[in-house]
Amino acid sequence: MCLGIPGELVEFGQEHEDLAVVDVSGVRRRVNVGLLADEGLRPGDWVLVHVGFALSKISEREAQAVLDYLQGLGQPYEDELDALRGSDIV
Amino acid sequence: MRFVDEYRDAGRARALAGRIAESCRPGRRYTFMEVCGGHTHTIYKHGLEDHLPSEVSLVHGPGCPVCVIPMGRVDDAIHIARQPDVIMTSFGDMMRVPGGSGSFLDAKAAGADIRMVYSPLDALKIARANPDRRVVFMAIGFETTAPSTAMTVLRAAAEGLGNFSVFCNHVMIIPAVKAILDSPDLRLDGFIGPGHVSAVIGCRPYEFIARDYRKPLVVAGFEPLDILTSVHMLLGQLAEGRCEVENQYARVVPWDGNRIALSAMGQVMRLRPHFEWRGLGFIAHSALAMAGEYAAFDAERVFDLPGLRVADPKSCQCGEVLKGVLKPWECKVFGTACTPETPIGTCMVSSEGACAAYYNFGRFSREQMSAAAREQEASRP
Numbered sequence A: 001m002c003l004g005i006p007g008e009l010v011e012f013g014q015e016h017e018d019l020a021v022v023d024v025s026g027v028r029r030r031v032n033v034g035l036l037a038d039e040g041l042r043p044g045d046w047v048l049v050h051v052g053f054a055l056s057k058i059s060e061r062e063a064q065a066v067l068d069y070l071q072g073l074g075q076p077y078e079d080e081l082d083a084l085r086g087s088d089i090v
Numbered sequence B: 001m002r003f004v005d006e007y008r009d010a011g012r013a014r015a016l017a018g019r020i021a022e023s024c025r026p027g028r029r030y031t032f033m034e035v036c037g038g039h040t041h042t043i044y045k046h047g048l049e050d051h052l053p054s055e056v057s058l059v060h061g062p063g064c065p066v067c068v069i070p071m072g073r074v075d076d077a078i079h080i081a082r083q084p085d086v087i088m089t090s091f092g093d094m095m096r097v098p099g100g101s102g103s104f105l106d107a108k109a110a111g112a113d114i115r116m117v118y119s120p121l122d123a124l125k126i127a128r129a130n131p132d133r134r135v136v137f138m139a140i141g142f143e144t145t146a147p148s149t150a151m152t153v154l155r156a157a158a159e160g161l162g163n164f165s166v167f168c169n170h171v172m173i174i175p176a177v178k179a180i181l182d183s184p185d186l187r188l189d190g191f192i193g194p195g196h197v198s199a200v201i202g203c204r205p206y207e208f209i210a211r212d213y214r215k216p217l218v219v220a221g222f223e224p225l226d227i228l229t230s231v232h233m234l235l236g237q238l239a240e241g242r243c244e245v246e247n248q249y250a251r252v253v254p255w256d257g258n259r260i261a262l263s264a265m266g267q268v269m270r271l272r273p274h275f276e277w278r279g280l281g282f283i284a285h286s287a288l289a290m291a292g293e294y295a296a297f298d299a300e301r302v303f304d305l306p307g308l309r310v311a312d313p314k315s316c317q318c319g320e321v322l323k324g325v326l327k328p329w330e331c332k333v334f335g336t337a338c339t340p341e342t343p344i345g346t347c348m349v350s351s352e353g354a355c356a357a358y359y360n361f362g363r364f365s366r367e368q369m370s371a372a373a374r375e376q377e378a379s380r381p
């Protein structure tokens, strides 16, 4: 559960200022970006997503490195992705 | 993708291993604790100990949030889940954690409505959709996760949701590290500091470790090379007679942490006078409860809890594993009575637990393992 998964910000949610849509390994999900309100996030930025919240802003290079690493983890990463797929935050 | 290739480069790992070996003073032994379960996972998965010279040993710390939940809290959560109008929600990692009388999975099989969620915000959604039910979120985790719970409660309060509460079991890493530093069991030379916890709390809270205990600490990322680099940085500090907090993971961890996360936690939660950690016992000021202003969202006030303390099973040596005193395979029930399918202790449940990580990735055969354990036993004074 302490895994952070990198996601690319696609757009900011219409419903609620803290909500944004991110693309995580091809899965599009809403996440809460309230913890990064200081970061001036914009579409195209990468964030580390942890339990539905963007926890840190990261560089694209870092995002790719983390993704590669996570894919190498196998099952724990699959589980986390499945959980994310099943989640529907509003 | 060059960056990735660099990171995965076995050649770089070997070069780093060489530099690590050169940094060791001959005849001196170095013991470093990796505090975070994510690091433990990387270390076993990639067999990093094989890249280290025999002078350097890594011991595992208490940084697996699932591992430190005491039995009594699991029982309390199951008690809540059994109330007729309750929907209990929890991260998947919690489902198999054994309490005094079974786990969430057992309670669910017996009819309790317990649902796995990915995010506390999923629990909030369930609460909105079920106004006639009371929805409880079993909150676990270190400072990485606590801000998410806090933000969720703030959201629930803003919406005036009356049927949502949190069973707060958030714990804090600093008091746990301090308890380990104060325990006479272990002689440590330095710490590999947790990555994502530090993204929230920053690096400053570790400064007392360097200042008062004269131990270096390097906040590290999760890649194998991050961990090797951090070991090298620790050895460098020791060679130069320095004790400092250094940040190897600056690409994710800001020195001052995340202001918004800390203030959300500060607003919604307060320090508990003490909290029991599985295997480690009571640690003062080591966990968070809901603040009085948010009592309506505090499952501990909304429900009557038995609050019983349940002793860990006799055969369980999780406490020693969590303090780094024992390696997983040295526990008597490791891999026999205690496996990921039938965990006796919590370290076997989560993939971040040292026992589960070792069980899944240990490249020893069982026989070699018990031989190694016997050898360790014999060499112990």
Ligand code: SF4
Residues within 6 Å of the ligand: B315, B316, B317, B318, B319, B321, B328, B331, B332, B333, B334, B335, B338, B339, B343, B344, B345, B346, B347, B348, B349, B355
């Ligand atoms: S093998 Fe099981 S009981 Fe022993 S320390 Fe590990 S998790 Fe605990």
